[in-house]
Amino acid sequence: MEGTLLLVVKALHLWMVVSWFAGLFYLPRIFVNLAMVEPGSDAERDRLLLMAGKLYRFMTPLGILAVALGLWLWLGYGFSGGWLHVKTALVASLLGYHWFCGRILRDFQAGRNARGHVWFRWFNELPVLVLLAVVFLVVLKPF
Numbered sequence: 499m500e501g502t503l504l505l506v507v508k509a510l511h512l513w514m515v516v517s518w519f520a521g522l523f524y525l526p527r528i529f530v531n532l533a534m535v536e537p538g539s540d541a542e543r544d545r546l547l548l549m550a551g552k553l554y555r556f557m558t559p560l561g562i563l564a565v566a567l568g569l570w571l572w573l574g575y576g577f578s579g580g581w582l583h584v585k586t587a588l589v590a591s592l593l594g595y596h597w598f599c600g601r602i603l604r605d606f607q608a609g610r611n612a613r614g615h616v617w618f619r620w621f622n623e624l625p626v627l628v629l630l631a632v633v634f635l636v637v638l639k640p641f
């Protein structure tokens with residue numbers, strides 16, 4: 499029973515991680531498009547803002563569940579090691595990134611965004627690099 503529950507929790511953890519990342523990858527892409535909207539194109543701007551708002555509300559509980567299930571694995575099944583500490587620090591940076599996306603969304607909603615689409619293209623790549631590092635850490639457990 500114990501072994502099966504561990505595998506179920508890990509499966510749910512991966513499910514929530516993948517779902518959260520769908521939002522972490524797509525929301526900044528919407529920001530790229532919002533930063534390229536021509537002045538006066540209110541219909542396009544409003545459509546993109548509606549999508550971004552719904553996506554942010556959808557991906558927030560996914561992030562919370564991904565982390566909660568990870569903590570259940572860590573604290574419930576005695577995982578340990580340097581890899582887990584570095585992984586958790588990287589996950590903390592992802593939570594910061596998620597929160598910062600919320601701030602950027604509010605800037606766009608208030609019409610006070612000052613960043614250009616190139617900035618958002620680089621910003622969009624950060625979760626890709628974090629995911630690469632986390633997956634190698636958790637699968638190889640190098641330290």
Ligand code: HEM
Pocket residue numbers: 508511512515564565566567568569571572577586589592628629632633636637
């Ligand atoms: C504080 C948050 C998190 C904690 C404490 C945590 C902890 C863990 C633990 C203890 C495992 C089991 C490792 C094993 O069975 O060998 C695990 C599996 C995994 N975690 Fe997390 N995790 C967290 C968040 C994340 C995030 C945000 C990602 C993706 C970026 C992630 C990706 C993975 C992957 C891919 C596995 C499966 C590894 C395997 O089956 O070998 N985790 N996690």
